[in-house]
Amino acid sequence: MTEQATVFVVDDDEAARESLRWLLESVGHRVRCHASAREFLAAWDRAAPGCLVLDVRMPGMSGMELQEHLKTEEGCLPVIIVTGHGDIPMAVRAMRGGAVDFLQKPYNDQIMLDRIQQALDLCRQRRREHLRQARIQAAYQHLTPREAEVAARVVLGKANKVIAIEMGLSLKTVEAHRANVMEKMRAGSLSELVRMFVRLGLVSDEESLGEAAHGVWPDDRYGRKYGTRTG
Numbered sequence: 559m560t561e562q563a564t565v566f567v568v569d570d571d572e573a574a575r576e577s578l579r580w581l582l583e584s585v586g587h588r589v590r591c592h593a594s595a596r597e598f599l600a601a602w603d604r605a606a607p608g609c610l611v612l613d614v615r616m617p618g619m620s621g622m623e624l625q626e627h628l629k630t631e632e633g634c635l636p637v638i639i640v641t642g643h644g645d646i647p648m649a650v651r652a653m654r655g656g657a658v659d660f661l662q663k664p665y666n667d668q669i670m671l672d673r674i675q676q677a678l679d680l681c682r683q684r685r686r687e688h689l690r691q692a693r694i695q696a697a698y699q700h701l702t703p704r705e706a707e708v709a710a711r712v713v714l715g716k717a718n719k720v721i722a723i724e725m726g727l728s729l730k731t732v733e734a735h736r737a738n739v740m741e742k743m744r745a746g747s748l749s750e751l752v753r754m755f756v757r758l759g760l761v762s763d764e765e766s767l768g769e770a771a772h773g774v775w776p777d778d779r780y781g782r783k784y785g786t787r788t789g
Contacts, residue, residue, distance in 0.1 A: 563678050564608035567591045568598045568624065569640070570616045574663070578611065581667055582674070595619035595627075604631060607685060609658070609677035611670075614641035614648065622648070625655050634684035636677035640665060694754050697743045705742070708735040712748065713755045 565587045569575045575591045582589045592598040596618055598610075610628070614621040625637050639652040642663040649660040658677045661670065701709065711721045722732045745751040755761045 561607055562588055564588045564590055564606055565674055566608055566610045568595060569613035595624040607681050609636045609681055611638045634681050636680045638673050638677055694757055700742050705735045705739050708732060709739045712736055713752045713761050
């Protein structure tokens with residue numbers, strides 16, 4: 559992540575906010591503090607990397623409600639929940655909602671720093687995944703309708719001859735479309751192409767079982783092998 563991440567602190571207790579700000583800035587983190595969930599949402603740049611340290615009990619929108627709201631956003635902001643009045647059901651709800659951790663005040667400073675680093679690492683991972691997903695989607699959009707039809711059959715493990723018969727095309731035409739698909743999708747193997755289509759939701763893991771799942775593919779006519787051939 560080239561852009562410096564920000565640790566967002568949302569807590570209506572000013573003393574708690576400033577204490578955490580001092581701790582985080584002392585180890586080099588960039589910190590933005592907010593006294594309420596609404597204030598945070600009004601100022602939050604959804605494209606900015608970082609994590610959120612969130613108090614549970616606040617006037618207006620509670621911390622748990624903000625956590626639920628963030629699940630509907632496209633951002634990657636991992637959440638650490640803190641509270642001075644926690645209980646087991648609340649902790650379970652927070653963790654099921656995807657929180658990195660649920661810490662009770664007063665918390666150990668080193669544990670907080672460790673959890674924040676874990677949350678920032680998670681944000682980096684999510685941003686990489688989001689970028690990869692966007693690239694795959696953009697590449698798929700560059701396929702022609704006929705190439706997309708061929709690709710849909712290829713990822714199910716169908717041989718070129720079968721695809722040619724099903725689509726009423728010549729074998730050479732199918733091979734050309736297949737080569738174009740591999741190039742446009744930047745897939746190094748057909749097993750990689752299958753994974754891309756699974757990520758896009760165009761084929762399920764179950765549908766791709768069989769030859770595709772095991773990387774067993776026929777050679778193409780250009781002398782290049784996609785995946786591993788057995789036998």
